[in-house]
Structure formats: structure tokens, C-alpha cells
Amino acid sequence: MLVALLGLGDIGLGAHLPALERHPAIEIALLADVSPERRRAATEYGSGPGRRGVPRYEVGSGLDDVLAAGVDGVVFATPPWVTPDLVVRAAQAGLCVLAEKPVATSIEAAAVYAQLSPAERARVQVGLTYRHDPAIQTLAGWIANGVLGTPLLVRAHIYDEMRRLDDVEHLERMHATLERGMPVIHEGAHVLDWLSYLLQGRPERIDGAWSLQTATDLPAPNLVGARLIYPGGHVALAEFGWMTDSLPRCEITVLGDRGYAVLDGTDFTLTLNNRELVRFDGEKVPRCFDRQVERFVALHTGGPAEPSLADGIAALRTAEEIATRASGESR
Ligand SMILES: NC(=O)c1ccc[n+]([C@@H]2O[C@H](COP(=O)([O-])OP(=O)(O)OC[C@H]3O[C@@H](n4cnc5c(N)ncnc54)[C@H](O)[C@@H]3O)[C@@H](O)[C@H]2O)c1
Structure with a gap:
């Protein structure tokens, strides 16, 4: 190809x-x-x-x-x-x-x-x-097979892009990106796609959203979050943050009456019930x-586009709804 x-x-x-x-x-x-x-x-x-x-x-x-x-x-x-x-x-x-x-x-x-x-x-x-990572697929399997129970409480704490005052190129890029939308628009693309993939559907409603701008020189709020209700009664508390001097842990946790799973957002190791540790070969990014790329080669030989444009637009639609609600409700 x-x-x-x-x-x-x-x-x-x-x-x-x-x-x-x-x-x-x-x-x-x-x-x-x-x-x-x-x-x-x-x-x-x-x-x-x-x-x-x-x-x-x-x-x-x-x-x-x-x-x-x-x-x-x-x-x-x-x-x-x-x-x-x-x-x-x-x-x-x-x-x-x-x-x-x-x-x-x-x-x-x-x-x-x-x-x-x-x-x-x-x-x-x-x-x-x-979406292609085996950790996401393993977690989806646990959820589909009832390993964690149902309904589920998902907490997605997505923190990245630490402020580095000595890195002018990074600062300029992050300002240009924030000018075009809060972190939920950008990071949310991934996370809202995972949530729809894991919980098998788009959110039925957004129960509330908030945002916070932690420095006056930023072009938009850099912290934003929402409470989302998914089909089956699953609740997701999602928050996204950029541009602070220190970052909270980046992780997704999934809790039901039968089990508790934690996906480490940095390296995608998984734990189940605070014990079993599931690690996959290689590093997350190249993996x-x-x-x-494997999917892209398959697309060229007649396979489906995965994730598709419809998946990307669906994630954007939810992200935009959160950003709009958060702007209206920001303190
Ligand atoms: N999938 C992931 O894991 C992941 C990770 C990081 C960033 N991203 C996404 O990748 C995109 C790029 O992010 P980045 O951090 O590399 O940004 P970047 O600013 O470092 O790179 C973007 C490049 O595109 C070039 N460019 C702009 N307009 C162009 C045009 N019309 N024709 C050709 N080149 C053009 C710029 O000159 C720049 O070199 C963003 O949408 C970002 O959200 C995805």
C-alpha cells in the first residue's frame, strides 16, 4: 500500500x-x-x-x-x-x-x-x-460478560498536557488548541468513543457539566467534566484536564456490585478487584x-473503516454537548 x-x-x-x-x-x-x-x-x-x-x-x-x-x-x-x-x-x-x-x-x-x-x-x-488496544478490548469483555455486574459506575479522570513553561512550542500549540475548544473536545474524542464502545451505546443524557479555568492567560477553561447516563443505567463521571503544573492520576475505573476494574490511563495496565494485574506486550503508544495501521491496510484491501467517521462524529457530538452545557454552567 x-x-x-x-x-x-x-x-x-x-x-x-x-x-x-x-x-x-x-x-x-x-x-x-x-x-x-x-x-x-x-x-x-x-x-x-x-x-x-x-x-x-x-x-x-x-x-x-x-x-x-x-x-x-x-x-x-x-x-x-x-x-x-x-x-x-x-x-x-x-x-x-x-x-x-x-x-x-x-x-x-x-x-x-x-x-x-x-x-x-x-x-x-x-x-x-x-480503541485498538487489547486493554480496552479486555475491559469491554469483562463488562459484556458481567464480570463487574450491572449497572456500572465509570469514573474517567483524563489528565494530560502538563504546563511546561520552558517549552514554548508546546505552550503555543496548547493555546491554539484550547482556542478551538475545551479539553473535552480533543481528549474527549478518545474517551467518549471508549465509553460508547464499553457501554454499548451513546449517552442517553448528560445530567450535568462544569468547567473551570485555572489561569487567566488561557483562552478557555482547561478543566471540564460531566455526568453521563448510558443505556442500561450506567453512570459515567468524566473529567478532562490540561495545563496545570502537576497532574492528578489519569485513569478509568469501573465499579459494579460484582467487581472493580481500573485502567491506568498512562500505560493501559488493568487491575481487577485490586488484585489481578493484566499487562500487555510492548508500550501503549506503538502498540x-x-x-x-494494520486496520488501515485492511481498509485498503476492502475491510471496514474502524473506527468509522460516524464513530468520530458521534464522539464529537457528545463532547460538544458537554462543552456547551459546561459553558452555561461554569462558575
Ligand atoms: N491519536 C492520538 O493518540 C493523538 C495524539 C496526539 C495528537 N493527536 C491529534 O493529532 C493532530 C495533530 O496533533 P499534533 O500534536 O501532532 O499537532 P502539531 O501542531 O504538532 O502538528 C500538526 C502539523 O500539521 C501541519 N499542518 C497544519 N495545516 C496543514 C495543512 N493544511 N496541510 C499540511 N500540514 C498542515 C502543521 O504545520 C503541523 O506540523 C491533532 O488533531 C491532535 O488532536 C492524536
């Missing part, structure tokens, strides 16, 4: 490119980014002393270069405010697409996806990367990105 990677930022060069390189069925035709700096970084990628400074890949500046390269598929590791138009153009050009989450920063912005025909939509896989 001949592919291009568009968006050579943190996750593009840090996780997508290595995963694409590791897959034996993938050949990389082109890397592309609008930023000259990021193109320079890509030119230097992997061109260490052993390669005597020879760039490993062709580098282009945008989607036109990708479309001209005659690839079978493209990975978009671009910010969510530019991703929707790129996805529509690439899918309409007949390419298989793996697009980073969230699929847009609002449901209004996601309306462009309505231009896609069913066949084009079926070629769009969304980068809800951690999930490799599985994601």
Missing part, C-alpha cells in the same frame, strides 16, 4: 511515521506539511550519520503534492480545524484516509463530511487510536499505532 503522511508535527513524526515504517505492507511515498520548519525536520528524520545526511523521503508542502503522488492512502496528522476539508478532498479523490481525531472542532465544522458519498465515507478511518 503506497501512502503519504500529511502533518509532520508532534504525533505525525513521533508516532504515525514510525508505525507506518514498521508495517511490511506499507511503502511511504511522501511526507508533507505546510510549515517549512516541519518539512526541514522531516528531511532530517532518519538521515543520521549512517545515511550520510541523505533524506529518507520525498517531502511536499500540501495535499496537492499528495494527490499528485499517486498514493493509495493518506494519513492526516493535522490540527482538527484543517482536517475536515482535507479528508473530504482526499476521499473524493478515491484515497483511503486515516484522519486524526477529533474529526472537527464542532458539529457545524463537521458538516462538510455530508458531501461524501457512502462509498467515500466508507474509506475514512478515524485516528481514535487507543496502538501499529494496530491502527
Whole structure:
């Protein structure tokens, strides 16, 4: 499968490119980014002393270069405010697409996806990367098999992106991202997708939501949470936080009358009833990105897009509802 990677930022060069390189069925035709700096970084990628400074890949500046390269598929590791138009153009050009989450920063912005025909939509896989992890699948199995009982209380405490005042690039990126939505829009894409996957349905209602901005120089509240009611009476208390000097534990806990499961949000180890520890091979990030690429190769040979564009839009819809409720109810 001949592919291009568009968006050579943190996750593009840090996780997508290595995963694409590791897959034996993938050949990389082109890397592309609008930023000259990021193109320079890509030119230097992997061109260490052993390669005597020879760039490993062709580098282009945008989607036109990708479309001209005659690839079978493209990975978009671009910010969510530019991703929707790129996805529509690439899918309409007949390419298989793996697009980073969230699929847009609002449901209004996601309306462009309505231009896609069913066949084009079926070629769009969304980068809800951690859905592929065996830890999520094991937890889903425990829930489906009644190991924990029913109904369940789920507490999702998702804290990431610690404020690092010495890292100007990170600060600028986080400010630009917060300007386009609270953390629930961005981190929520993953977590709301897991919750729907684990609890087998979208939330029936949002019982309450809150937000808090912990520093005046931030463009939006950086802490946000909600109480969600799922089919079957499951209750999820979800909270998302960024940009504090220290972070609470990142974890998801699931409690029912028969059992208690804890998913460590950092490395995805699982415990059951405070005893059994389930660890999976390898590190979480490469493990999930490799599985994601495997699905992308399967998509190219006729398999389903998983997670699908519909999954990505469903997670965004819930995230936006939480953000709207939280804005109205913030103190
Ligand atoms: N799946 C995951 O685990 C995961 C992890 C981190 C980030 N993400 C998502 O990945 C996306 C990128 O995040 P990041 O942290 O790498 O951001 P980043 O800002 O570091 O990288 C984005 C890159 O896209 C480039 N770009 C912007 N517009 C472009 C265009 N029109 N054409 C080509 N290139 C363009 C930018 O120049 C930049 O290099 C975000 O949507 C983020 O939510 C996903």
C-alpha cells in the first residue's frame, strides 16, 4: 500500500511515521506539511550519520503534492480545524484516509463530511487510536460478560498536557488548541468513543457539566467534566484536564456490585478487584499505532473503516454537548 503522511508535527513524526515504517505492507511515498520548519525536520528524520545526511523521503508542502503522488492512502496528522476539508478532498479523490481525531472542532465544522458519498465515507478511518488496544478490548469483555455486574459506575479522570513553561512550542500549540475548544473536545474524542464502545451505546443524557479555568492567560477553561447516563443505567463521571503544573492520576475505573476494574490511563495496565494485574506486550503508544495501521491496510484491501467517521462524529457530538452545557454552567 503506497501512502503519504500529511502533518509532520508532534504525533505525525513521533508516532504515525514510525508505525507506518514498521508495517511490511506499507511503502511511504511522501511526507508533507505546510510549515517549512516541519518539512526541514522531516528531511532530517532518519538521515543520521549512517545515511550520510541523505533524506529518507520525498517531502511536499500540501495535499496537492499528495494527490499528485499517486498514493493509495493518506494519513492526516493535522490540527482538527484543517482536517475536515482535507479528508473530504482526499476521499473524493478515491484515497483511503486515516484522519486524526477529533474529526472537527464542532458539529457545524463537521458538516462538510455530508458531501461524501457512502462509498467515500466508507474509506475514512478515524485516528481514535487507543480503541485498538487489547486493554480496552479486555475491559469491554469483562463488562459484556458481567464480570463487574450491572449497572456500572465509570469514573474517567483524563489528565494530560502538563504546563511546561520552558517549552514554548508546546505552550503555543496548547493555546491554539484550547482556542478551538475545551479539553473535552480533543481528549474527549478518545474517551467518549471508549465509553460508547464499553457501554454499548451513546449517552442517553448528560445530567450535568462544569468547567473551570485555572489561569487567566488561557483562552478557555482547561478543566471540564460531566455526568453521563448510558443505556442500561450506567453512570459515567468524566473529567478532562490540561495545563496545570502537576497532574492528578489519569485513569478509568469501573465499579459494579460484582467487581472493580481500573485502567491506568498512562500505560493501559488493568487491575481487577485490586488484585489481578493484566499487562500487555510492548508500550501503549506503538502498540496502538501499529494496530491502527494494520486496520488501515485492511481498509485498503476492502475491510471496514474502524473506527468509522460516524464513530468520530458521534464522539464529537457528545463532547460538544458537554462543552456547551459546561459553558452555561461554569462558575
Ligand atoms: N491519536 C492520538 O493518540 C493523538 C495524539 C496526539 C495528537 N493527536 C491529534 O493529532 C493532530 C495533530 O496533533 P499534533 O500534536 O501532532 O499537532 P502539531 O501542531 O504538532 O502538528 C500538526 C502539523 O500539521 C501541519 N499542518 C497544519 N495545516 C496543514 C495543512 N493544511 N496541510 C499540511 N500540514 C498542515 C502543521 O504545520 C503541523 O506540523 C491533532 O488533531 C491532535 O488532536 C492524536
